[in-house]
Amino acid sequence: MNHAHHHGGCADSCCLQVTDLSVRLGGERILEGVNLHMHCGQMVALIGPNGAGKSTLIKAILGQHPYEGSITFHRSNGPEQKLRIGYVPQSPSFDRADPITVLDLFVSCISSRPAFLPVPKALRQTVLDCLKHVRGENLIDKRIGALSGGELQRVLLALALEPMPNLLILDEPLSGVDVEGMALLMDMLHEIRNRFDLSILMITHDFSMLSKYVDRVALLDRSILAIGTPSEVLHSDAFREAFHLGGEKA
Ligand code: ADP
Numbered sequence: 001m002n003h004a005h006h007h008g009g010c011a012d013s014c015c016l017q018v019t020d021l022s023v024r025l026g027g028e029r030i031l032e033g034v035n036l037h038m039h040c041g042q043m044v045a046l047i048g049p050n051g052a053g054k055s056t057l058i059k060a061i062l063g064q065h066p067y068e069g070s071i072t073f074h075r076s077n078g079p080e081q082k083l084r085i086g087y088v089p090q091s092p093s094f095d096r097a098d099p100i101t102v103l104d105l106f107v108s109c110i111s112s113r114p115a116f117l118p119v120p121k122a123l124r125q126t127v128l129d130c131l132k133h134v135r136g137e138n139l140i141d142k143r144i145g146a147l148s149g150g151e152l153q154r155v156l157l158a159l160a161l162e163p164m165p166n167l168l169i170l171d172e173p174l175s176g177v178d179v180e181g182m183a184l185l186m187d188m189l190h191e192i193r194n195r196f197d198l199s200i201l202m203i204t205h206d207f208s209m210l211s212k213y214v215d216r217v218a219l220l221d222r223s224i225l226a227i228g229t230p231s232e233v234l235h236s237d238a239f240r241e242a243f244h245l246g247g248e249k250a
């Protein structure tokens with residue numbers, strides 16, 4: 001069920017609740033007073049200039065950075081609980097000549113089998129089932145280094161969906177992906193979100209697809225400067241100031 005469009009207050013339907021979050025790295029305060037509430041089933045885009053602290057916020061949510069303030073998870077109708085988070089990291093680069101295949105990558109991530117052993121049929125089938133979520137069965141024997149940007153993102157997405165998370169977090173999944181691949185990836189995220197009732201938080205610099213796919217946009221630069229529907233945020237003064245777009249209202 002998709003709860004995104006019929007929640008009342010925040011009290012009973014918050015999926016992710018970040019309250020008064022501050023993060024200090026290397027003696028510098030990178031994030032300060034960040035508040036972000038996400039509801040079950042929502043797709044939320046996190047935008048902001050380079051160095052704004054977007055990746056840092058995600059890493060705090062993933063428990064990879066120490067922070068002050070609170071980060072809690074709730075189910076729509078249950079008590080507070082630990083959610084399963086799937087994470088697609090920012091543009092990892094693979095050597096074009098690297099012999100490792102998509103199958104090898106999955107086997108090393110989802111099983112403890114040494115990579116040099118032949119892969120049993122059942123395990124290969126498990127990997128195919130994972131790749132099916134991203135319509136990527138045909139990629140199983142391809143070398144990672146030979147994948148296009150969009151194909152690589154789909155493979156990483158399939159990995160993040162095993163096991164199926166409640167909250168999926170992606171750090172700039174659209175960078176290095178061509179326009180066609182972008183639409184495919186966004187359609188896929190939309191479909192996965194509806195089918196498995198998960199919430200999606202993604203960092204992106206591509207504002208052109210926000211209105212079509214995203215429920216809410218949060219503009220971050222050290223703290224949240226604007227939050228609302230894509231149109232509200234893209235037309236806000238805070239957005240123009242953050243990206244130095246001059247005074248003319250679009
Ligand atoms: P964004 O993802 O919005 O581009 P980041 O969250 O990666 O920004 O970085 C925000 C700021 O924090 C940058 O100024 C960056 O240099 C700094 N930073 C990121 N990671 C560390 C770290 N581990 N130690 C010190 N400073 C860091």
Ligand code: MG
Pocket residue numbers: 054055056090171
């Ligand atoms: Mg980043």
